[in-house]
Amino acid sequence: MRLASDGRAIWPAAPGGPLAFPSVDGPLSVRVVYPQPGQVIGARDSTFILGSLGTGRASLTINGASVSVNPNGSFLAWLPFPPGPKPAYELVATRLPVDAGQSGGAGAQAGAQSGGGTAGTAATARMTLTVSRPAVPAPLPESGPLVVDRSTLVPAAGSRLRGDEPVQVGVRAPSNAKVTLRLADGSTRALSARGEAFRVDLPARLLARTARMVVSRNGESATISVPTVEVVDPDAPKFVVLKGSNAEVKGDTDAVTIVRPTPGGTYKWFLFPGTVLETTATRGAWTRVRLDDALEAWVETKDTEPSARTAPVRRVAVNGRVTPGAARWSDVRIPVGERPAFAVQESARALRLTLHGVISNIDIINFATNDPVIRDVTWAQVASDRVEINVHLRTDLYGYLALWDAGTFVLRVRRAPEVDPARPLAGRVIAVDAGHPPIGSTGPTGLYEGDAVLAVAEALRPMLEREGATVVMTRTAPGPVALGARPVAARRADADAFVSIHLNAHPDGVNPYRTNGSGTYYFHAHSADLARDVQRGLVKWMGLRDLGVNYDNLAVVRQTWVPAILCEGAFVILPDQEAALRTPEFQSRYAIGILEGLEDWFRSLAPVRAGR
Numbered sequence: 295m296r297l298a299s300d301g302r303a304i305w306p307a308a309p310g311g312p313l314a315f316p317s318v319d320g321p322l323s324v325r326v327v328y329p330q331p332g333q334v335i336g337a338r339d340s341t342f343i344l345g346s347l348g349t350g351r352a353s354l355t356i357n358g359a360s361v362s363v364n365p366n367g368s369f370l371a372w373l374p375f376p377p378g379p380k381p382a383y384e385l386v387a388t389r390l391p392v393d394a395g396q397s398g399g400a401g402a403q404a405g406a407q408s409g410g411g412t413a414g415t416a417a418t419a420r421m422t423l424t425v426s427r428p429a430v431p432a433p434l435p436e437s438g439p440l441v442v443d444r445s446t447l448v449p450a451a452g453s454r455l456r457g458d459e460p461v462q463v464g465v466r467a468p469s470n471a472k473v474t475l476r477l478a479d480g481s482t483r484a485l486s487a488r489g490e491a492f493r494v495d496l497p498a499r500l501l502a503r504t505a506r507m508v509v510s511r512n513g514e515s516a517t518i519s520v521p522t523v524e525v526v527d528p529d530a531p532k533f534v535v536l537k538g539s540n541a542e543v544k545g546d547t548d549a550v551t552i553v554r555p556t557p558g559g560t561y562k563w564f565l566f567p568g569t570v571l572e573t574t575a576t577r578g579a580w581t582r583v584r585l586d587d588a589l590e591a592w593v594e595t596k597d598t599e600p601s602a603r604t605a606p607v608r609r610v611a612v613n614g615r616v617t618p619g620a621a622r623w624s625d626v627r628i629p630v631g632e633r634p635a636f637a638v639q640e641s642a643r644a645l646r647l648t649l650h651g652v653i654s655n656i657d658i659i660n661f662a663t664n665d666p667v668i669r670d671v672t673w674a675q676v677a678s679d680r681v682e683i684n685v686h687l688r689t690d691l692y693g694y695l696a697l698w699d700a701g702t703f704v705l706r707v708r709r710a711p712e713v714d715p716a717r718p719l720a721g722r723v724i725a726v727d728a729g730h731p732p733i734g735s736t737g738p739t740g741l742y743e744g745d746a747v748l749a750v751a752e753a754l755r756p757m758l759e760r761e762g763a764t765v766v767m768t769r770t771a772p773g774p775v776a777l778g779a780r781p782v783a784a785r786r787a788d789a790d791a792f793v794s795i796h797l798n799a800h801p802d803g804v805n806p807y808r809t810n811g812s813g814t815y816y817f818h819a820h821s822a823d824l825a826r827d828v829q830r831g832l833v834k835w836m837g838l839r840d841l842g843v844n845y846d847n848l849a850v851v852r853q854t855w856v857p858a859i860l861c862e863g864a865f866v867i868l869p870d871q872e873a874a875l876r877t878p879e880f881q882s883r884y885a886i887g888i889l890e891g892l893e894d895w896f897r898s899l900a901p902v903r904a905g906r
């Protein structure tokens with residue numbers, strides 16, 4: 295490792311620079327990393343195939359198309375999905391005569407990635423790789439005995455909705471059939487067909503009693519019972535208790551229940567386990583809960599349990615207190631009586647805490663004379679059962695935690711550390727998260743993302759320590775670490791920043807040559823500048839295309855206490871980027887990009903505090 299004059303580990307001396315392939319001339323064999331045999335590929339027309347031949351001195355065709363082979367034997371092809379009822383890729387690799395291949399370096403790493411596969415001295419190696427498209431059900435017969443696909447019957451059993459809410463009743467039947475619904479009151483409804491999909495939308499109350507669906511064709515018919523829908527009785531509300539979604543931290547203050555705007559939708563609310571909410575619907579595996587009179591949302595039914603409650607409680611917010619904590623935080627404490635649904639929205643110097651299902655009767659909020667974090671708290675009753683509490687800060691928001699303390703809602707607000715602009719990392723605690731396993735991507739010559747990012751994390755650690763930081767590694771060995779445990783480790787260490795290190799890949803059907811490079815992800819606004827500074831460092835040091843900074847609802851960057859980002863420094867499926875990622879030099883360039891970004895960001899915190 296080369297050291298700069300100030301003692302910092304710098305490798306290489308200059309940032310950026312082109313990526314170079316090593317020459318590899320091992321035994322010829324065809325190895326495909328992706329797709330795997332029999333893989334279901336969700337692409338419309340073209341998709342990518344990546345792997346290696348063990349030698350750069352070879353040519354390759356896939357289904358007759360010539361594919362370029364890199365000096366290290368890797369290839370990444372972008373080809374049409376194979377035609378026909380049994381789609382397959384035929385790969386034919388041919389060893390080139392010695393004088394036709396790359397000169398120089400060949401043999402130096404011979405056999406480094408060999409082992410298994412076709413015999414090394416062979417002049418030709420082949421592979422047939424069968425793949426498939428997502429299964430489409432075979433058409434139902436239009437003649438002969440009547441066949442109805444009863445597995446497609448909707449609504450699902452166990453649905454519960456308000457009487458006026460629409461319910462889709464439907465089934466898959468032969469396109470030349472007729473489908474009629476006979477309701478319990480004796481009336482009938484015809485189902486309209488689009489191809490084999492028959493459906494009709496009805497208010498839920500019409501399905502409160504058993505209805506029958508009659509499928510008929512040419513005098514033959516089949517009758518199917520439609521599952522009844524339980525209609526919500528407004529005079530007998532039902533309630534559920536939230537149980538928590540993240541099993542690995544049950545019983546801890548990090549435990550939350552994830553609540554979403556739609557069934558299966560994005561994670562939007564993170565509520566305290568133990569919160570009791572009215573349930574207003576069940577659809578499949580999803581339960582709808584009432585956050586307040588004007589807002590409903592969805593939670594996975596498995597994250598709830600029935601409550602014995604039969605009537606709503608009145609939650610009332612009363613006189614509160616702002617108390618400085620032992621270290622870099624202050625608590626806004628608002629007694630509410632019982633856990634409410636809530637949301638926290640942030641802006642640069644304020645936090646807005648929305649308490650749902652709550653009436654505020656706050657007269658007094660007491661502050662310590664010299665609270666270092668919080669300047670003022672105001673509140674507004676914005677709806678009959680919704681309160682907004684606005685917490686105005688003395689400095690830019692650094693992080694926060696929502697906590698429940700025996701009847702009191704606690705918003706713990708964190709302020710920035712004291713930063714020495716000459717040594718911005720001195721005294722900082724940095725959580726370094728080497729992404730994966732489980733899962734993760736693999737490059738054409740078999741470089742696994744989890745291994746490559748661990749090498750980057752291990753390069754970054756001494757760089758940070760040399761600058762005076764304490765490093766918390768969420769993973770130090772090849773084995774798996776649960777996703778949910780990683781931010782918890784950072785919060786427990788009271789880290790000043792969390793950096794997750796990943797490598798990117800594409801989904802099926804995306805041309806990998808068109809979009810690749812470095813990108814950085816954040817979720818909370820208080821982490822956006824950190825993401826920008828680190829992204830600038832990555833682009834400068836890694837020398838790849840700048841794919842920008844993204845707001846993205848990713849598990850490890852959702853944490854609120856520690857500013858958190860996730861880096862996708864390079865694409866491991868791109869042959870040149872994969873080859874570079876195998877070298878300590880490029881691993882260090884990734885690490886230095888992060889190091890510089892962290893330094894820039896912490897340095898930017900210093901003048902704000904000095905000017906206060």
Ligand SMILES: [Zn+2]
Nearest residue numbers: 729734796797
């Ligand atoms: Zn990853």
